Amino acid sequence: MTTRRSGLREQKKQATRVALREAALQLALKRGPDNVRVDDIAEAAGVSPRTYNNYFSSREQAIVAAVTAEQESRVVAAVAARPTHVRLADALADAVLEQYTEPRDHDELLLITTSPALRDTFLESTAAIEHPLAAAIDQRLGDTGTTARVLAASVAAAIRVALQHWLQPPTAPLTAGGLVVPSGSLPDLLRSALAALAPALDAAEEQAQQSSHQSIGSTDAAPTPQ
Structure with missing residues (x-):
């Protein structure tokens, strides 16, 4: 009850x-x-x-919560749905690109780009992905302690940097009314930001695989009780 x-x-x-x-x-x-x-x-x-x-x-x-509704949960679900033979770095990049570059409602995007306060909140909203993504990475790699949390925080930071560059290019002047015209290709910006994390993701995945093999080897080598 x-x-x-x-x-x-x-x-x-x-x-x-x-x-x-x-x-x-x-x-x-x-x-x-x-x-x-x-x-x-x-x-x-x-x-x-x-x-x-x-x-x-x-x-x-x-x-902003309405504009980004359930985005973090969809990213996590997409990572979890990727086959285990798919490289972790690729699984994360595919999931992020899939959810952050899907066509947005024009009026909603205009709403975000014309308001400095909404732009800032939109960028801050990327932090919401950190904890659920850490759980997804931990499940994929096994119990990694703080490694999954560090990797998830890094992914959230990479997404924020890419979105910030897209929404707030340092050399692009504001138009009348404070409108920011998104600059560059968001998919390219996201790929570039996430690519910087690939070595760390690959290393964590390789270490997890080695630990798994060692654990299996230790079990196989254990003496049979008489």
Whole structure:
């Protein structure tokens, strides 16, 4: 009974989160992000402002959460779905490219690029992938202690750097109204950023394979009990 109640509670919380982020996005698209208040979002979602604060710390966070909804879980699922014979570096690159370069709604992308606060929050949102990705890497390589967490944090940082270069090129002037025109090829930027991590990913994968073989060898060599 307790498990069932806990499950229903989590479903309700998830439904509230979805309602809040979708309300935030729709209001921002309709009015502009600067004209949306937390109270407006809460009212549109049918909850109190106090409840809103239990889920998001700002309107920007709620808006970006709607644009990037479930992105981190889809990346992790894509990594887990890759066959084990596929190199870890390739599995990660394929998963990230698949989820971060899929066509975006034009209005949503315009919303992000015209607001400095939303751009910053969008870039910060890449950190959400770190913990679930660490678990996926750890499952693939075996119990690696802190290695999986370090690798996942590095992947999140590489994604952020690529997106920052794409959204905030240092030499590109802002257009009227603060619009940033995305610069360069996002797939190329992501590939380049992730390629820098390939040696570390390869080394971790090779070490995990060696440890696995040594463990199997030790089991085979163990004397048979009399």
